[in-house]
Amino acid sequence: xxxxxxxxxxxxxxxxxxxxxxxxxxxxxxxxxxxxxxxxxxxxxxxxxxxxxxxxxxxxxxxxxxxxxxxxxxxxxxxxxxxxxxxxxxxxxxxxxxxxxxxxxxxxxxxxxxxxxxxxxxxxxxxxxxxxxxxxxxxxxxxxxxxxxxxxxxxxxxxxxxxxxxxxxxxxxxxxxxxxxxxxxxxxxxxxxxxxxxxxxxxxxxxxxxxxxxxxxxxxxxxxxxxxxxxxxxxxxxxxxxxxxxxxxxxxxxxxxxxxxxxxxxxxxxxxxxxxxxxxxxxxxxxxxx
Numbered sequence: 529x530x531x532x533x534x535x536x537x538x539x540x541x542x543x544x545x546x547x548x549x550x551x552x553x554x555x556x557x558x559x560x561x562x563x564x565x566x567x568x569x570x571x572x573x574x575x576x577x578x579x580x581x582x583x584x585x586x587x588x589x590x591x592x593x594x595x596x597x598x599x600x601x602x603x604x605x606x607x608x609x610x611x612x613x614x615x616x617x618x619x620x621x622x623x624x625x626x627x628x629x630x631x632x633x634x635x636x637x638x639x640x641x642x643x644x645x646x647x648x649x650x651x652x653x654x655x656x657x658x659x660x661x662x663x664x665x666x667x668x669x670x671x672x673x674x675x676x677x678x679x680x681x682x683x684x685x686x687x688x689x690x691x692x693x694x695x696x697x698x699x700x701x702x703x704x705x706x707x708x709x710x711x712x713x714x715x716x717x718x719x720x721x722x723x724x725x726x727x728x729x730x731x732x733x734x735x736x737x738x739x740x741x742x743x744x745x746x747x748x749x750x751x752x753x754x755x756x757x758x759x760x761x762x763x764x765x766x767x768x769x770x771x772x773x774x775x776x777x778x779x780x781x782x783x784x785x786x787x788x789x790x791x792x793x794x795x796x797x798x799x800x801x802x803x804x805x806x807x808x809x810x811x812x813x814x815x816x817x818x
Contacts, residue, residue, distance in 0.1 A: 728762060
């Protein structure tokens with residue numbers, strides 16, 4: 529069956545997205561922000577829009593601030609579940625084209641054909657400064673100092689897993705620091721396209737714990753691409769061995785990192801609801817476009 533409602537809402541470890549096959553009217557930043565608003569709209573960490581209904585399936589990802597994202601690990605698991613359960617994908621293994629490149633997803637349906645776990649081949653990570661989107665920086669930004677204030681410099685690594693990330697390590701995680709400095713890192717002049725940020729604590733030979741500031745979304749309970757970036761940098765620097773268990777406030781993801789920095793991510797996914805936009809919300813969306 530294909531989707532007959534306006535949207536499906538699902539989450540991966542508390543990171544929730546609205547899946548849609550069509551958007552009412554022009555998809556402007558103002559309208560995206562309204563739909564994602566938790567008080568005046570449906571409420572979500574973003575929108576997943578189906579743009580091609582046959583393999584390779586097409587996906588566009590929008591942040592709650594109205595901007596467009598290249599890739600989302602949790603979003604891809606949610607989208608893969610949606611494609612399989614609503615009959616768009618008939619095989620367990622299929623490809624999805626994103627702005628950040630082609631990925632392969634494998635779903636694991638239960639006896640009732642419901643999907644509660646998805647594995648995604650996230651592609652290859654790179655520290656190439658052009659791919660990461662660094663400004664006026666010609667070499668890989670690996671364990672370099674990022675100046676945030678005259679008296680604050682932060683050692684970290686900039687890496688792309690299809691979207692850009694800044695990864696730094698701490699012996700103890702500090703939520704207050706991330707909430708205060710995450711926006712400043714996101715909008716640092718070195719990152720003209722903005723960047724996602726992960727604070728990482730190594731907790732075992734193959735385990736890390738992270739806190740996340742997500743570009744366009746802010747403080748986030750969980751993020752698939754952030755987990756991939758943090759795990760890859762941790763393996764690359766010899767701090768842990770693959771496969772890596774990544775702990776976040778929302779839960780745990782399993783990340784495999786090959787010697788060539790090819791990444792595979794596996795984790796849970798759950799549908800919350802499906803529904804239709806009310807006439808009142810549709811009127812608000814119409815007025816938001818004027």
